[in-house]
Amino acid sequence: MNKRHLFLALSLFCFGFWTWTSAQESSSPPVEEKQIEESPDLSAEFSLLQEEVKKLRLAVEEESAKAVTPVTIRIPKINVDTAIEQVGLLENGQMGVPADEDQVGWFEPGVKPGSKGNAVIAGHVDSKTGPAVFYELDQLVAGDEIVIVDEAGNTPRFEVTKTERYETANAPIKEIFGATDKRNLNLITCSGTFGSAGYDERFVVYTELVDAEVPLADDFALDVPTNVELRGTFLTWHAVRNDTVIGYRIYQVIDGENVHLESVPSHARKSIEVPDERATYYVTAIDRLGNESSPSEATE
Structure with missing residues (x-):
């Protein structure tokens, strides 16, 4: 399934946060992914010398090293310390969610936490037996801390910048999943009123990377010719x-x-x-x- 030809649309059910459909079937905006591997072919455009090609490859490797494959998420304020499952697309086109209501799911086809772009982690708000992992997610406010632990034990730290509550059909897909030069991590769960079609709202916590054990080069604006x-x-x-x-x-x-x-x-x-x-x-x-x-x- 080619992501370039797919669109995100909100699912009606909490256990299927977003559905991928074809352009003909959805009016939702396309997901814009700004990842290193999809950068323009600079070596062809600028006829680079062999030494410059080596430097270009090294720069790409260094940028990729800033991202982490998440295995654990910690949110001290609401006492969350749980495993992260990798989720992708289900056969029916929905974004997968964790099988365990007390764990969360990282959208693996998207951006890794720590890299430029919007990484997305989703979790259930409740289940048939009671509160789930993100039951108190709406208690977070700007300045609260989110910690991700990767396979090597690195702990990049993110800080909440804002929270938003959206009607399911009106959630801004591009803002949540789309391209950005910032290193964002967005947390999603259901909210609002539960009815025959599931919850009628989505609650999103927007966070930005503020500290990482893997040193990050300072973002800067290139000088102008x-x-x-x-x-x-x-x-x-x-x-x-x-x-x-x-x-x-x-x-x-x-x-x-x-x-x-x-x-x-x-x-x-x-x-x-x-x-x-x-x-x-x-x-x-x-x-x-x-x-x-x-x-x-x-x-x-």
Whole structure:
């Protein structure tokens, strides 16, 4: 089953939190996954030298190392300390949930906790016999701590940023599961009133990574290329002094739209011949992970 052609829709039943359906069967927005393995082929775009390709692969490996495969979740405020099961997609298209009501399920086809993106863990609020693992999840508030334990015993720590309660049909799928440059972990359970169709609400706790035993490189904005000048039909600029930069993208403004004109590797001359000396151009820098800087000042 190809995730790129699937959509998330809310299930009516608490034990099937979300259902994956085809685009023809659902009006819900697509899940956007911003994972390293789906980054653009930078080595092809920028014609990298062999040494630069090695650095690119190393950067990808380092980014992947920041993520963890979770085995235990601890939420001190509500006395949760339980195992994490890996859940995926059931044959009927629903997101799987843990078989044990006192354990939680990490959505394994999505993002790993600690990596950039929205990792998702779901748990039951109750069962036929009484309260379940996330029965008191709605007691959490901004600033509360969530600790994940991985297979090696590392304990990345997340902090609650906000909580939200949504009607089942109106939960913002892109905000919960979609792409982001932050390292988020979102916890989900059922809430509201229980009826013939199950609970009518979903309660979501949004958290962000604040501490990890695996050191994280500081997130930073790439410097912008400077001294961008158009001399006749030649566009020139000054390099960004940063070892992580692997190249530059040149854009032309056409009818108000920014059109990618060309990509230039960092080891090449910082100039290109452009098709129209009267047009407006700007340049951005690209690092090894595919991050793009803000645009330079546009030519006049």
